[in-house]
Amino acid sequence: MDFQNWMTAVQQRTERALERLLPGPDIAPQRLHRAMRYATLGGGKRVRPLLCHAAGELAGADPARLDIAGCAVEMIHAYSLVHDDLPCMDDDVLRRGKPTCHVEYDEATALLVGDALQSQASCHVEYDEATALLVGDALQSQAFHLLADHVLADEPSNQLDMIRLLAQAAGSRGMAGGQMIDIEGTGQHLSRTELEFMHVHKTGALIRAAILLGARCGMPLPEEELARLDHFAKRVGLLFQVIDDILDAEGATATLGKTAGKDAAQGKATYVSAMGLAEAREMAESLRAEARTAIEAFGERGRRLHDLAHFIVTRKF
């Protein structure tokens, strides 16, 4: 299967899995469950489930297990977007771009384009702030419920390790901590080291968790292979963020599907503001090279991860 088809297939099975793993819209309290589904279903690039599946295939994991692990990570990601859009945080009224996109593009493109180009109001606009707050809270619980409710590893003790890994990636020493650093850094000039510290937490931790959880769904990998994968995961996590910053700085709003230049307008510290566009691009190239090198020894087994790094670097949204 070529990369494009593989990606579409994983995105589609992730969507179906999320539909199945979220409480149904008619289960009480209906309003909360509908809002959770609104915030999670119907698009997104699903980068984290893609990375989870790619790493899992490398370890020979059952795709059904990868669906669960990928959805758990995606639910944490979705909750973070909902909370991040709240007025006390970034105060976004639109997530997933311009309302005309569904019309302008066909469905398959829309699914692929995902996060950026789908028309959807922020959860707290479509519902209200209190509901959006609870949606995020409940999505986080649901993610941990998933990891405890399905068999994901042959040894239950390994599954406990997986839960600890996701909890650490999501918590104060992971994603939530990175958001705190982001808020504190707004309006300040951060050095490259400080920026990296922020993004290792804010974006990197969950991307790393997606990859490591995927691998742990499969056959135990030798220490050396796990270390390689971890190195790849860390580079890709940063790469994702550098590209995000570049797209925000240079992307046209129309292509990006969200307001370009928002970081600068909000006084956010980014790689572009810290080092300029040209150097940020160089950094992205060198991160991609490091990521490639990290998984070179996997050969054909690392093909999907290799292609995903390429996708992340060349994405326009």
Place this chain on the structure above:
Amino acid sequence: MDFQNWMTAVQQRTERALERLLPGPDIAPQRLHRAMRYATLGGGKRVRPLLCHAAGELAGADPARLDIAGCAVEMIHAYSLVHDDLPCMDDDVLRRGKPTCHVEYDEATALLVGDALQSQASCHVEYDEATALLVGDALQSQAFHLLADHVLADEPSNQLDMIRLLAQAAGSRGMAGGQMIDIEGTGQHLSRTELEFMHVHKTGALIRAAILLGARCGMPLPEEELARLDHFAKRVGLLFQVIDDILDAEGATATLGKTAGKDAAQGKATYVSAMGLAEAREMAESLRAEARTAIEAFGERGRRLHDLAHFIVTRKF
């Protein structure tokens, strides 16, 4: 050890355990970790850890395990208070009562009195809304981290059951779901059945989880004993809420340590608004009787649970 001394001892060891199990105030990001500690440490009745220890003792559990399980539940409770105080929810600026209490009472009383009489501004007032949002999010992650990071059961698969139990109790079919129902019910007349449905979720689920997690830290109990304990847990969860409603309706602000009559002012559906004070008191008495009957067969082993039900019914704050 008499009940009063036992209670103080468990409250004190819970405080020490929380101090140890929360990331230190000097670990980056310091602001988030300090705010997490602010929101969690320094008081509270610690009803949930008390119930956890009481149920655990009944099952012969190692107190060190009960500290972990009790703290995990308490972190979920603390996160819910922080989010509940946010302007988009209940918009409370004070949690834990009048600023004069530390001065008016001695330290031991203050510890016992806990939640109600300690002087502390809401997390979003002491810090800011964005930080408070992240505090709640990160406390939830930390709770699940605890349950996966320590040995709590002889079989890791039993520990996975415990994580699933807490996730369900915290999520959309538990506490977060109950808060959604509470918001939807505000300003409306709810029947007793609807009220019970709300509170089984909002308050009951986490109290039940505290008791069941405590028991699961110990020797496996026979099905019949677990069923009894579960019945007790459900009655006590409701009892706690009925008493809460009665205290809000009849308590003087000074004794209660928070503004009395707040439920009525906010148009909240309560047992008192649904059935009147006299009938709510009768209901509390009959719930207490049911709770007692449920654990009668435990004899002396159920003494702490018995005393805790009494404490919950006779508390004035």
